[in-house]
Amino acid sequence: MSIHPDLIELMHADIDGVAGEAEQLRLREAIARDPEVRDEYRRLRGLSDLLARVGPEKPADDLVPNVLRRVRAQRAAMKAGFFPRMLEAWPGGRVAIRYAYAVAAGALIGVVAVHVATGGRLLGPAVPDRDASATLLPKPGASRLDLAPAGVSGYVTLGPAAKTGSGADFGLDVTADAPVELVVRYTPADGGKVDVSVVKDGAPVPAGSIRMSPPR
Amino acid sequence: MSEPGDNQLVRECLDGDERAFEAILLKYQGPVFNAVLRMVRDRDEAGDLTQNAFLKAYQRLSSFDPEQKFFSWLYRIAINESINYLKRRGRLEPLDGDWAASSASPETALLDADLSAHVQDALMSISSDYRAVLVLRHFEDCSYDEISQIVGVSEKTVKSRLFTARRLLKERLLAMGILR
Numbered sequence: 017m018s019i020h021p022d023l024i025e026l027m028h029a030d031i032d033g034v035a036g037e038a039e040q041l042r043l044r045e046a047i048a049r050d051p052e053v054r055d056e057y058r059r060l061r062g063l064s065d066l067l068a069r070v071g072p073e074k075p076a077d078d079l080v081p082n083v084l085r086r087v088r089a090q091r092a093a094m095k096a097g098f099f100p101r102m103l104e105a106w107p108g109g110r111v112a113i114r115y116a117y118a119v120a121a122g123a124l125i126g127v128v129a130v131h132v133a134t135g136g137r138l139l140g141p142a143v144p145d146r147d148a149s150a151t152l153l154p155k156p157g158a159s160r161l162d163l164a165p166a167g168v169s170g171y172v173t174l175g176p177a178a179k180t181g182s183g184a185d186f187g188l189d190v191t192a193d194a195p196v197e198l199v200v201r202y203t204p205a206d207g208g209k210v211d212v213s214v215v216k217d218g219a220p221v222p223a224g225s226i227r228m229s230p231p232r
Numbered sequence: 233m234s235e236p237g238d239n240q241l242v243r244e245c246l247d248g249d250e251r252a253f254e255a256i257l258l259k260y261q262g263p264v265f266n267a268v269l270r271m272v273r274d275r276d277e278a279g280d281l282t283q284n285a286f287l288k289a290y291q292r293l294s295s296f297d298p299e300q301k302f303f304s305w306l307y308r309i310a311i312n313e314s315i316n317y318l319k320r321r322g323r324l325e326p327l328d329g330d331w332a333a334s335s336a337s338p339e340t341a342l343l344d345a346d347l348s349a350h351v352q353d354a355l356m357s358i359s360s361d362y363r364a365v366l367v368l369r370h371f372e373d374c375s376y377d378e379i380s381q382i383v384g385v386s387e388k389t390v391k392s393r394l395f396t397a398r399r400l401l402k403e404r405l406l407a408m409g410i411l412r
Contacts (some may be wrong), residue, residue: 090290
């Protein structure tokens, strides 16, 4: 485009209705003289006329009532103070119920997730698996040896044989992921003492000794 | 566009007269809605944004300077609301191809019912800064000075943006066959 910038500005000023009489005269002369100026002016005028044909659209009927409702709610909240203002920010009606359900469900899921993740310690001390059997009373006369000194979580028990009425029942209650190898040495001469060791890396690690409790 | 009485209505609003604010709403809901609509295209969004603009105007009424024109102040809030919306939507700048996809034939260009949609497509193809000055000048009949106050730039910048905006829109409409 080789039209002088002053003339371009003049065209826009004319279209916007801000060109003075002398400027308008200058523009008319340029239009009459130069076909390029004439085409450019015709297109600009055409654009302006086209935009003028686009009529306004009517806003929705509820626009004014909606704004007034929000204004009233805001004024009421401002009068009432901070707490009601917070309530104002809280959604009302069915929306609030949905929020409440969502919060309650989220809280429940959170509690269960933390409970599971902490191994059940959230609502109290952890309950080891072996304690499930420990809640059963030991047989009368039975003794129990904790294997913890040998690094194993569990117990061995020794009690009078239930079926034969003589001899002893040896019990094992161990929680372990890998096989546990035990060495048990029964010594009748020493009051029926039973020495228990746990084999680790090929060597026995003593866990302790156990004797049958004297009959009550 | 400015009518005597806006400042009086503002004073009555500040005194707690809700009817005064309703009068402002009834007077400006149409122009503000149309300005926002031309900025964002979507009717529902334009309705929501217009509501937000009026609510913000109400909240900030005490900061309104009576030396200013009320409608310029109100339009400024509405245009900013529109531009912020476009920013949030990531549609501040035009998307290439938007306008091309809805190109019209010269025959349909003659129908006013379609004209509005095609012009709106073309408007959406230019950036929001240019679109704002075009909307204010051609759809809201604002002067350079008023546009300058609303958009917050100098009159010289308004003219410059208006020239560029018209050139871009003209090119789009020529390409669409709407303008010859």
